[in-house]
Structures are given as C-alpha cells and as structure tokens.
Amino acid sequence: MTDEKKKSNGPSERIGVYLCYCGGNISDHVDVEDVRSRMEKLPGVAVARTNMFMCSDPGQEMIMEDLKNGAVDRVVVASCAPSLHEKTFRSAISRAGKNPFIYEHANIREQVSWVHHGNAATDKAARLVSAAAAKAAHLVPLEPIRVDALRHATVVGGGIAGLRAAKDLADRGIVVTLIEKTPFLGGQLARLDRIAPTGDKASDLVCELAGQVLAHPNATVLTCAQVDDFDGYIGNFTLSVKIQPPADPKIPEGSAKGTDRPDLPGRFIPFAGVLPENPPEKEAAVKLNTGVIVLATGFSSYRPRQGLYGFGTSDAVITLPELIRKMAGRPAAGSLLTIDGRKIRSVAMIHCVGSRQIPGIHPEDESGHLNEYCSRTCCGATIHAANQIRETFPETRVYDLYRDIRTYGRGQEELYDQAAKNGVVFLRFRPEAEPEVSFADPADSFALKVNVVDTLTFGEELEVPADLVVLSTAMEPSDVSDLVEMMKLPVGADRFLLEVHPKLRPVELPKGGILLAGTCQAPFDVGESCNAAGAAAVKASAILAKGYVELDPFVAEVDAARCTGCGDCVEACLQEGALSLIPVQVEGQEGKRAQVTPALCLGCGACVAVCPENAIDVNGMTLKQYEAMVESIVSDQTAA
Amino acid sequence: MSAQVPREKEGKILILATESCAYPGADSVGQAHSSYPANVYILRVKAPVLFPEQFYLDCFDKGIAGIILMSCGEECPYDGAYHALAKRVDRVYQLMKEQDVDIRRLRLTAICTVCNRAFLNEVNQMNDLVKELGPPVPAPRA
DSSP: OHHHHOOOOOOOOOEEEEEEEEGGGTTTOOOOHHHHHHHHTTTTTTEEEEESOTSSSSHHHHHHHHHHHOOOOOEEEEOOOOHHHHHHHHEEEHTOOOOSSEEEEOIIIIIIIIIIIHHHHHHHHHHHHHHHHHHTOOOOOOOOEEEEEEEEEEEOSSSOOOOHHHHHHHHOOEEEEEOSSSSSSSGGGGOSSSEEETTEHHHHHHHHHHHHHHHTTTEEESSSSSEEEEEEEETTEEEEEEEEEOOOOOOOOTOOOOOSSTTTTOEEEETEEOOSOOOSSSSSEEEEESSEEEOOOOEEEEEOOOOGGGGOTTEEEEEHHHHHHHHHTTTSSSSSEEEEEEEEEEEEEEEETTOOOOBTTTTTTTTTTTOOOSSSSSSHHHHHHHHHHHHHHHTSSEEEEEEOOOOOOOOHHHHHHHHHHHEEEEEEOTTHHHHHHHETTTSSSSSSEEEEEEETTSSSSEEEESEEEEEOOEEOOOOHHHHHHTOOOOOOTTSSSSSSSSTTTTTTTSTTTTTEEESSSSSSOOOHHHHHHHHHHHHHHHHHHTEEEOHHHHHHEEETTOOOOOOOOHHHSSTTTTTTEEEEEEETTEEEEEOOOTOOOOOHHHHHHHOTTTOOOEEOOHHHHHHHHHHHHSSTTOOO | SSSOOOOOSSSEEEEEEETHHHHHHHHHHHHHOOOOTTTEEEEESSSSGGGGGEEEEEEHHEEEEEEEEEEEEGGOTTTTTTHHHHHHHHHHHHHHHHOOOOOGGGGEEEOOOTTTHHHHHHHHHHHHHHHHHOOOOOOOOO
C-alpha cells in the first residue's frame, strides 16, 4: 500500500466522471449535459460521459472500457444515493482489473434532483460532482485487510436464543462454547408455563434445545460463568471466563426431574431451567480463543416500584410472571381460580406496566430511565392468561385494563378474538388517567377495587371489584454494563444493544465478529428470538467458513516519516488496542512511533483530529480529501 | 489560499453527515421529495470526530457560511466519539469567538435515518441564519 502511495505522488490527472440521467429522475431537474460540459473543463478530468442509466450494463461497460484502455485511473459516478450503487460501480472497477477503491460517488438524485429544481439544481449538482472529482484525485488504491479466523464461536447467554445459536453453529461443524451466568439453561423462558399464542409448554422447548446442545460433540457449556476480560478482533478474539460458585449453592430441588428425554443429559427444575451439572464449588478461570461472539444476554422482567398500582402493599397485587407461576400445573380445583389459598372471584389485569412510559406522565426510575418502548409480548401473554382463567375457572371474572392492544403476529389476533368470546371485559384507559388500585371498604367482600375512566364507554368512571390485580410488566434489557464497557458495544436510548441497521443488518454490531441474538436487542417473543439467533448463527458461520475475513480498508494509517511518537493519537483512540506506540530506532536514537492494528481500527478518525503533525489519516477519507471537497464546493470553477 | 473569498448572493451551508445515521437521513428527505434550500452541501463522514478544530475555521475562512454537524448522537456506533466530538465543538466555539465568527454558524445535532422533519428544520434554521448574517468575514491572518 505504501509503495502504491509513493508511486502516486501527485493527484490523479486522469479522472473519469460518469453522470447518470436515471431515466429522467435526475435529468428532469438537472441539466446533465450542462454538468458534463462543465466537468470536462475541470483540471484532472480526462473524460466526462453521460448515460441514461449508469447502473445498466452499457453504463458499467463504458467505465470498464475507459479503465482498460488507460483513459482514466480514477472514477467518479454521479447518480443515486451511494447506498444503492456504490458497490455496483466498485465491482465494475474490479471486473476491469483495477483497484475498487479508486472510486468516489456523487449523490445527485436523493440530494439534488429530488429536492431542488431548475438552475439551482444543476449548479449544485456541478459543485457536488466537482467535489467528488477533487476527492477522487487524491484517492489511492487500497487493499482489504485480510485476517485469519479461528473456527470457534462463543455464545454468551444460555436462554432460548443462546441455545438456538449454539445448536445451529455446532450443527454446522463449528466448535462452540456457551457461557451462562447462572447454574441453569433456559433463561427467562424456563420461568414461564405455556407460551402464547400456541400454548406450547416452555419446559418442553427449553428441555429439547438444552438437551441437544448438551449432547452435541461440538458444544461445550460453561455454567456459573461470566466473561471478565476481552481482547482481539473478528476471527481472533480472546476471552477470559471466570467460573464462580453461585451465591446461593442450594438447588431448588422441588419436583426436580430429568429432561423429558432420558437420552439427553441434564435435569429440568421447574421455573429455574435445565441444570447440566451440579454447580462448581470452587472458582476457576478459562481462557477462550474464538473467532466470533454471539451475544444472547436476554432480558429481565420489570419490577414495579413500591406502591405502583398497590404493588408491594398487598399480596393481592402481583406481576404477570408471578401469576403464571402460581397458576402453573394447578389442576382445575373448582370453578373459581385459587391463588395462595384465596378464591379469586374477579381479576383485574393492567397492561403496559413499565412499558410505553411517557415523559412528564410517568416518573423515571432511580437511574433516571423511562421505558418508552412497547414490550411487544405482554399483550399476548396477558390475554393468553386471561383466556386460561376464563376457560378453566368459568366463575372467575376477568377485567382487562389496557391502553392499546398489540396482539400482532401470527396466531395472536385469534387469542384476542377468543378473549372476547370468553367474556373477558375490556376497559381502555388513557395514559394520563391510569387506573387507581385501592383497598376496598372492610364491609366489601372484595379485597381491592380498581377505579378507571373507560374510553370505550366515552369516559365513564367505573369501579372494578377485584380479589387479584395482575400487572403486565415490561421486558427490560439485562444489565450487561460490564460487557458494554469491555467490548465497547453500542447501546440504544432504550438501553437495549444496538444493531448496525434495524432492517438491513439486524443482527450485526459495528464491531465485526460480534453478533446479536434475541432479547438483548429488543423485546422479542420466543419465535422471534430463535429467528434472530438463527440469523446470528448463519452470519457467524459465514464469517468462519472461509477461514479468513476481509475487512474494509477504511482504517487509520500512520505516516511514519511525519510521526514524532507524541502519543496524542493513542490517547484519543476510542478502540482499545487499535493504536499503540512501538519503540523504533530513529537516526541511531531510541524513539517511538504510533502503529495501527488495522483489524481493530474502526476508522472513526478520532486520532486524525488530534495529531499535531498531520501524520495520521483514515484511508479513503483523508483530511486532505475533505479539504479538497470543501474547496470545490466554494470554488467558482464549475460556474456556468 | 483564502485571499479571494467568493462573495455570493447566498452563503453556502456545509453538512457533515454520518454515514450510518444522518447521511441516509438526508437521502430519506430526498425520497420524500421534500424540498430544501439548494445552497446546502452534504459530505458523508464515518464520524465527524475526525475533523480538527482548524478544519472548521478553515471552512469559514474559505467562505462556508454555516456548518451543521449531523451526528448519530447517543446512537453513535463508535463508543465515546460523540462525547469527544461535543468537547471539540466547544473548543471550536471558543476559537470562533476569539476570531469574531458568530458561533451560531456551527451547529451540532443528531439526525437519524428517518428524521426528515428534524433535518429540514435544522437546514431551514441555518439557512435563515446565514441569510441574516451573510458570508463570514475571514479573520485577519497573523
């Protein structure tokens, strides 16, 4: 790369500029031929051509022809947004046998012809294309960074998503280590009973998958284990894992039984999960060298604050997970639901507790957070529980107090319909007028009363008598602040881990080789968690399949001749290990120079801004290139 | 280099837009065909933390009338970059004051991939401002 740079000392004199009509999308508002004739006159521009569709085969061939016969050595295409066709044109350049990084894109559709009109649009297009040409003049060929990849994956978290990812990876012949913090596999799912909307038994799902993982020759499960150190980069991570005896070594034996499959290892303990082996009695440390990491750290259930809807002041106010546990496995002992020995004649279920919180209406928690998101699964789970009650204990009345019902997804709407048929009474409240739960008069036979302004009856104030109030509590991300700190993971405003792109790259993180699976990313149901886990496993195996990974070359590079070894860049670097000072001999003296580890560098450029010698730059987007673009934008050389 | 600052009818606005949030955000405004002033020029950056203080001063020197940093804000994919950027912008403000450049010419904002309204708002506000202030007066060179 350095040799290439030496060869191309000055800016390129053979820039090819290719302008797209986009079938009228651009040419209806931008006089493309006028821009072309202005570009032709620019210094360094060898050819300027137009085409009805640059992305078409004839358009691409025009570029390839000019490259092959040596007419141009840098390429600028002015067309739609780079997200659509930057890759198309880079690949055309590769097919012409040239380096794909001699390319610059000018966006004259989304950022010109679709938002401006007339001469102003043509002038702006001309300036943007000339800016792209000015940058292109300073581009140099770059090589992708190639690093070997270890054929080993680590999954963090042994809930349903982690189990699914581990199983899929192991099946593809990749050696997997699954790390779980608790003694149990199955995560939050193991703490549920039957799952909406299908009614599957959670324990069956957990036992089946955990059993398969435990029996798999490619998989190793470490329980009571946590990552306590992290280093490396895609293909070559090192993790140190600490194994600790649990704080409470007593295993809730209860009705402990083997997994339903005697051929599979592990024991299932209701509302805890699958216990692969007895918890360790001594601390231990394990070092892992791994190629990819799948994060499946899951969620925790929202704990209402003391007094919210009477929570914590009465045993008659419980959360939905508590109700599910109390109802689990109870045979229908009569026509009335019985909870903790109390006959329940009437249940009030309140939705959105800890979800969809609104600034100014809901108080923040002690750390200043509001859960503004919808927890996605609670409407279905609440209505599923309401149906179970109505179908098993027909004398128990169910009142469902909601803000909006969000039973979307396959099989969910049917649940909602069924609830109506089952005679569940729906009352709708506004967030600024939440229901009030209070103790009923001693003379009253019900324990509680719930007052609500019901918008379905146009604001009628209703009083619901209740023996039990159930709060449909939110999903909150598990506290993974240690991993966030260690691996520099991006976290969204909702505190869930943040993918690169919610639609186009939904299970990837900006740091290559670390993937997301399940509810560490957002509230998901079991099926969605397994989908995400399957996607993460495929992405992970795609990375490891080749045996090496190729990374974009847009990373920092030090100009050793200018670097004085002051270390300011190392100080400013946001990615530990990406930049370091190494000892060198300078004219017989001991000295230091900054050195980039390309596989670790994210290319953010934090180092570039602080270098007093301008000795460090991000390849493909140097400061000089940006300065050249600004100069073109203010310059009058493209004026008509 | 800046001896001939072009004096034009309209001041030019430079937007440094992050490739993962604000730049696709600007494309989204285009997809919606929402018009905005044509004196706005958007450059795609990985993270605006790349630019040293001097870059901003040089831009004003070259005749750029207003700069909007459209970052990813709290959703920044480079942990710590937004914080470092915010601190740098504070220092640029200090330098702008010293050089008698109106600090309102530089704005730090966060724009998401679908924040069309916020994008238009920022652009229109800056455009009103540069109309009011005119082109920046280059500081006398030492």
